[in-house]
Amino acid sequence: MTKLAAQSALVLAALSLAGEAAATEWNVSVWGKRRAFTEHIHKLAELVEEKTNGEFTMNISYGGLSKNTDNLDGISIGAFEMAQFCAGYHPDKNRAITVLELPFMGVNTLAEETAVSHAVYAHPAVAEEMANWNARMLMTSPMPQYNLVGTGEPRDTLESFDGMRVRATGGLGEAFKAVGAVPTSVTSSEAYQAMESGVVDTVAFAQHAHLSFGTINEADWWTANLNPGTVNCPVVVNIDAYDMLSDEEREALESSIPEAIDYYLSNYGELLQRWDSVLEEKGVTKVMVSDAELEKFAEVANPIHTAWIEEMTAQGLPGQELYDLVNSTLEDTRASN
Template identity: 80%
Template sequence: MQKLFGAGVTAALSFAFAGEALATEWNVSLWGKRRAFTEHVEKLAELVSEKTNGEFTLNISYGGLSKNKENLDGISIGAFEMAQFCAGYHRDKNRVITVLELPFLGVSNLEEEMAVSAAVYSHPAATEEMAQWNAKLLMTSPMPQYNIVGTGEPRDELKDFEGMRVRATGGLGKAFEAVGGVPTSVTATEAYQAMESGVVDTVAFAQHAHLSFGTINQAEWWTANLNPGTVNCPVVVNIDAYEGLSDEHRAALDSSVSEALDHYLANYGELLKKWDSVLEEKGVQKVEIADSEIEAFKAKAADPIREAWIADMESQGLPGQELYDLVIKTLEDHRSGS
């Protein structure tokens, strides 16, 4: 009887430990607060848990695991398993995807932004560069074209950008610099304070960020149609953690990406529909820039910055021209439905 009892306890304990071994928890490093920019990660966590009956969970942290500029470093050392970052935060670490931050690429909506990002993320050069940081590109965080908010008289002519202190990162910062602006790359979470204290005159963000980080509450005007470009912010996973998943859990993660992105697009679309009413509610003037001013901006920023970027990438042994051509071809294919 004692032997049977002992065998039963052993079996029960073995079963319990086996069940525990099946459970997988990943820590996910984001920043700020839950917002349109993070909805695909939230949806991904929900879907993965559903598909695995709660055996695979994503524990999402908004700033508790790392600073936003250090998320890629955290992924590289396995401090957490998943993270979001923006290319402009550390351009030297993710050179390939900065092609997506070149000014005036001509991307006109979130679906096109998602398409060009997927194409670049799939390029071997992007895969290889991210692997140096033990990171796998999982999905993008598609954002609309950035526009700026500011105080005082609206800056609606190119000459008004001379000396303008603007919060703008990556290729956007380069674009404003080309027309006499003074870009600063303070993080999104620092933008409100930078605007409030006068460190910057204007802030370039997508709509959700102007809401989430409060810059819209400082604003007196908003450029509705400047559309100089956007920032590219991928979600990545630690390669060792990804490869260590069971086949079932990896399939649950991979199969949830497209659905999570569909949710993101739908949610962001609702925000864009409400944007004009938000501006009206907060008393923010909607400024339309003349086509001639935008064309002058493009002439000074688009071609020179693109050519300089391509030359810089090629000098580092990266296929700069090929990557740029891939973006343009993907846009063409997407628009033609092929």
């Protein structure tokens, strides 16, 4: 090889390496298996890769990077660049967003859940608290109101909740506790085993989770209209990784969020439409709780709301402001529709 040819080869190799170095690859930590709850993350990855011509890609790992309850810790140390977690897993680490897990907040649809979540995520108190974990809020994982599946005789009155062992986290757990139930916060991945072994009588999940984690397969009945609240599960990114993105990459990421959320809502809507056929297929009885019992249960929420506001305020967080933000966002969302 001539000296000129050798020099040319070195230049080409250097350019090749530079091209490789310019590509951005993020690791994303989720759990369970691919399901309605994670479809927006897959859509986001697809859109970002398309918009950057393959220069910004995401590797989505189901449990291979971290336990679900450790995802926020993983983000804080930069073990991966993006992750999904649920506020109820560690309410002490994400106090501000637990307002979204308070029971009986009156959120009726997935679109409303999306609106109130993103409004709260945008609040400075949330950004400041998440920064303690080197995390930046990216988008929510909107879920419908939770309902119970259970074994044995249906639990359709407050009296029947007394002594009920229920898998429920966050504000839902507090609501069930207030009417005499015994909540436990086993992780979603452990819920089926807890139900199968009799550790719990009932499990509170959204529809996709009852399917994905198999609790519907152990169930004799399902409450169709209890609707006590839901769990809030954000998708976050590591702040350092976000700041290292180029302007083009950051634009590709941010601009893809609305379409990813729309895809999620459409996909989840299809699941809700076929839910009755799922119940029929699995021989699960659909239980309707009476309006009188629902009103009694909802009344339990008032002191829980008040206690949350007082506790957050005592800790230096704008509890009342965050609570009011949820209600005002609900009003605005409904008015715009």
